[in-house]
Amino acid sequence: MGDLFNKVKSFFIGADQIPWCDSDIVAGCEREVAQTEKGSSQEKNECIMRLSWALVHSRRPDDVRRGIAMLEALLSDTDSSPEQMREKGYLLAVGYFRSGDYPRSKHMVERCLEVQPDWRQALNLEKAIEDRITRDGVIGIGIAATAAAVLAGGLATALARRS
Numbered sequence: 001m002g003d004l005f006n007k008v009k010s011f012f013i014g015a016d017q018i019p020w021c022d023s024d025i026v027a028g029c030e031r032e033v034a035q036t037e038k039g040s041s042q043e044k045n046e047c048i049m050r051l052s053w054a055l056v057h058s059r060r061p062d063d064v065r066r067g068i069a070m071l072e073a074l075l076s077d078t079d080s081s082p083e084q085m086r087e088k089g090y091l092l093a094v095g096y097f098r099s100g101d102y103p104r105s106k107h108m109v110e111r112c113l114e115v116q117p118d119w120r121q122a123l124n125l126e127k128a129i130e131d132r133i134t135r136d137g138v139i140g141i142g143i144a145a146t147a148a149a150v151l152a153g154g155l156a157t158a159l160a161r162r163s
Contacts (some may be wrong), residue, residue: 022127056091109129
């Protein structure tokens with residue numbers, strides 16, 4: 001019985017295995033990027049990637065949007081290796097997922113899986129996206145059915161009062 005309750009609970013809250021990041025980590029990454037302004041470009045790029053990771057894993061929607069913007073700009077860098085592009089694409093997929101843009105998230109994760117089909121993180125994210133799309137669809141159908149039932153009940157009541 002408890003297992004059934006947990007499954008129903010996780011269905012409605014949409015639990016996923018993607019880690020969250022708090023604002024202290026984001027602030028630390030921002031300081032790290034600022035400190036590397038005079039450092040090597042490789043060191044700065046690594047700090048920017050850590051910051052973008054922290055931003056898309058943040059609980060704050062503004063941070064997630066900032067992370068998406070950073071990653072979209074980084075993705076246009078044509079000098080990146082396929083592995084770097086895969087990593088940026090995955091983080092972008094996480095950002096889209098966290099912002100509720102599931103179709104774009106699914107597209108990005110599929111691009112990552114083209115580079116490395118057995119990448120466990122991307123496969124887990126793909127499943128989380130599919131679960132969320134299914135859950136949102138089921139909830140949407142439930143809301144629509146409830147609205148239809150309320151409308152039908154209201155019409156039936158109005159017709160009954162007329163008679």
